Amino acid sequence: MTALARKEERESERTCIVTRRREPPEAMIRFVRGPDGVIAPDIRARLPGRGVWVGARAALVAEAARKRMFARSLKEQVETPPQLAEDVDRLLEADCLQMLAIVNKAGAVTAGFNKVADLLAKGQVCLVVEASDGGADGKRKLRQSARRAENGTGQENDGVPPVIGLFTSSQLDLALGRTNVIHAALAPGGPGTSFLSRCRRLATYRGATLDGAPLAAQMRDELPDAGGRPDETVEISGSEAAEDRKLDE
Numbered sequence: 001m002t003a004l005a006r007k008e009e010r011e012s013e014r015t016c017i018v019t020r021r022r023e024p025p026e027a028m029i030r031f032v033r034g035p036d037g038v039i040a041p042d043i044r045a046r047l048p049g050r051g052v053w054v055g056a057r058a059a060l061v062a063e064a065a066r067k068r069m070f071a072r073s074l075k076e077q078v079e080t081p082p083q084l085a086e087d088v089d090r091l092l093e094a095d096c097l098q099m100l101a102i103v104n105k106a107g108a109v110t111a112g113f114n115k116v117a118d119l120l121a122k123g124q125v126c127l128v129v130e131a132s133d134g135g136a137d138g139k140r141k142l143r144q145s146a147r148r149a150e151n152g153t154g155q156e157n158d159g160v161p162p163v164i165g166l167f168t169s170s171q172l173d174l175a176l177g178r179t180n181v182i183h184a185a186l187a188p189g190g191p192g193t194s195f196l197s198r199c200r201r202l203a204t205y206r207g208a209t210l211d212g213a214p215l216a217a218q219m220r221d222e223l224p225d226a227g228g229r230p231d232e233t234v235e236i237s238g239s240e241a242a243e244d245r246k247l248d249e
Helices: 003-011 058-066 069-074 084-105 113-122 136-148 169-176 192-206 238-248
Strands: 028-033 039-042 051-055 109-111 127-130 183-186
Touching (some): 028 069, 051 069, 058 084, 109 113, 127 192
Antiparallel strands (some): 028 039
């Protein structure tokens, strides 16, 4: 990297008021003083006025609020809501769901267990969305379906698409304008990439993986179905069949 490139990269970074580390803007949250004197999150970094930056992690935002760091950094009196970290989480979450609605309007979302399993088997999925309050058995079966998909060589496909598990079924219902959404798949290309990047930001902020599990948790390998049966088909439970019936109504 040339000296000029290093200079440009450094100038594009921002300094976290908590850690004093420099990071790219997309890895941070900007805050500004609102007209009412209350500190306001600016998750898209578009609001006018002088801003300060905090690393995009809930613990850092909570610490900045608790230690009154916004007033010191802005050098003016500001009111900091005690629930600021939770407010940021809701804004990041809403940003993700809004983008999911845009992806859906583009015709790139398929919902329903059977339909998602079929697309996974054909390798026509760039990522999977699963309701955080959905059954663990259905999630396991979809992952197995993706791994069993033949990639033209007769071998199992290890390239399982990213799985998003950050939203409840009711949130997915609202975003997609449907009912009882537990499993959904996004087609490759289009605005799905923007949705994924927003989800990565939300997961990082929560200290979680994309599927919603805490980063510190031990991720267990998913085992094949008990009983030693061949895995050519994916059986669906009564709840998964009900999901498909609801979506088809």
